[in-house]
Amino acid sequence: MIYLDNSATTQPDQQVLDSYTKVATQFFGNPSSIHGIGMDAERLLRKSREQAASILDVNSHEIIFTSGGTEGNNLAIKGIALQHRNRGKHIITSTIEHPSVIEACIGLEALGFEVSYLEVDQSGFINIETLRKEIREDTILVSIMHVNNETGTVQPIREIGEIVKQYPKALFHVDHVQGFGKVALNLNDSHIDLCTISGHKIHGLKGTGLLYVRNGVRLYSLAHGGGQERAVRSGTENVAGIVALVKAMRIAKEKQQDIKTLDKLQQKLVEHLQGNKRIVINTPIENKAPHIVNFSVPGLKPEVVIHALEQYSIYISTKSACSSKSSDESAVLIACGKERDIAISGLRVSMSYHTSEQDIDYLCEKLDVVIKNLGKVMG
Template sequence: MIYLDNSATTKPHPSVLKSFQQVSESFFANPSSIHQLGGEAEKLLFKAKEQAAELLHVNTNEIIFTSGGTEGNNMAIKGIAFEHQARGKHIITSQIEHPSVMEACMALEKLGFTITYLPVDEKGVISIEDLKHAIQNDTILISIMHVNNEIGSIQPIEEIGEIAKKHPKLFFHVDHVQGVGKVPLKLNNCGIDLCTISGHKIHGLKGTGILYVNNRTKLFPLFHGGSQEQAIRSGTENLAGSVAIVKALRLIKERHANERSNLAEVHRYLREELQHIDGIIINTPEKPAAPHIINFSVPGLKPEVIIHMLGEKKIFISTKSACSSKQKDESRILAACGLSKERTISALRISLSYDTTRKEIEAFVQELESAVNQLKEVME
């Protein structure tokens, strides 16, 4: 099997699975219980928070454990909107955000909020000047993703953070789900107030995540109840999941430190090989782009047919975001980049991990070229 759909989800690391099982067996008590077993669970939860904060270089009380990217994004966007709506109802985002950001913003529009959806250039990057001009007196939030999940473009988060610093009345949220462990992002003292991380994108488990909320930021909670997670996210804590995502975060950071040049090399080789296949057009920009995503189009051919042909060879790739890939329409992201219809409806995405080898890419390229040629012959 050759798995090249790591932006949709990653294979859990064995040690992450082991830590989840050990905690589930030995620390099954409710951290809110006042007996000794509950106290032990609470200590472990606090230790997990300390470790997460250390890995992200933030304060312990700025870590909120969540169920993943969708919850984290909704918690950040709606939490700011509902808490600060008396001061303003204007939010700025981009046209190429993840569905969990786009749909959250569209839902807020129905409640009377005004959303500015910034356009992107052909590389999938917003204009800093557009952002500056979009900020109004009643702007309460900027929400911009770090790495795009379909084409891998990288937004100028540092520059946006500097602009946000000049407007202390607004908050800046970053969806960092695709960037963690591949494209570094500084959180402390850089203008970022909220940051979303998901466990299953970094060889952790589905249903685990982290939302960084800096100390100056107040959110209206989406869940009300027992006031867990500093009353931002009520509900009995997923202790085993929290320990597991911290383990995954530690491992992915170690792999980035030690193996990022290997990943970049595999990415470079893949890009070069794709350029040699007749009929393929690469949509992912050379720069600025993440080292694990390549999006390309095969105009005239249906992407789902290619996916199924490769799947029969035990090679797995995807089309768009896994959260929208079953909708048979064009890629909203590529359309926002101004690409032609024939490219936006024929796009495929390859997403690598640190486990991906050059040998696997060689096999994939060979099978892809064979599939493309075979389909062209049928159509002639």
């Protein structure tokens, strides 16, 4: 099996699974309990929080554990909006954000908030000067993703942070779900106030993640209860999942040393795709993540190509897994100004550090066969 849908989810690392099993078996106590079993779980939770903070080079009290990217993005966006609605109701995001950001903003519009959606160019980059024009004195939040999950476009986060910090009422949230472990991001240097990370994108487990919340930033809680996670995200902590998340984060940071390997594999795939006149490459040439290649084969339905490749035990995808069963066209490619025949035929190859050169060679070989055969059928 050649699995190339790692932007949708990754195969859990065995070390991560072992960590989860050990903690779930031996440290099953409620960390809020005051007896010994509960205190053992609490100590493990505290240690995991410190380790996560160390990996991100932040303070441990700035870490809030969540169930993943969607919850983290919703908590950041709605939490800031509801907490600070008295000092402004203007929010800025982009047209190519993950559905958990776009839909959260749409939900806030229904509550009376004003949202400015920054358009992007054909490569998926926002225009910094447009951001300068759109940001206002009553802007309370700017939410821009680091790496786009469909095209791999890397936004100029540090430049954005420099602009946002000039507005005292505005906070800066970054969806770092696709970037962590693959594209370096310094939270402090980039003036980031809130940052989302998801476990299952880095060979961790589904249902695990964290939200970095800079010291001094206040959020309105979306889950009231026992006051866990700084009273922002109440509920008994998933200690086993949290330990597994931190283990996955540590492995991902170590693997990032092999980033040049992913670069070479991406270049190899792109060069092959460029040799096929039927293929249009949507991933930008520069400022792109090393693990994602998005391309279209106009005239061929992407789901047909995907199932044809599956016959060779090759697994790729089309657009975001969170929206792959909805409308035919990719909202991201449409936002990039792509023609409809390109937007409805987008395909995504997303690699991991487990991907080999042989995997890419085999994909290239079979992709050519599939496109040729389907081309004959489609006439």
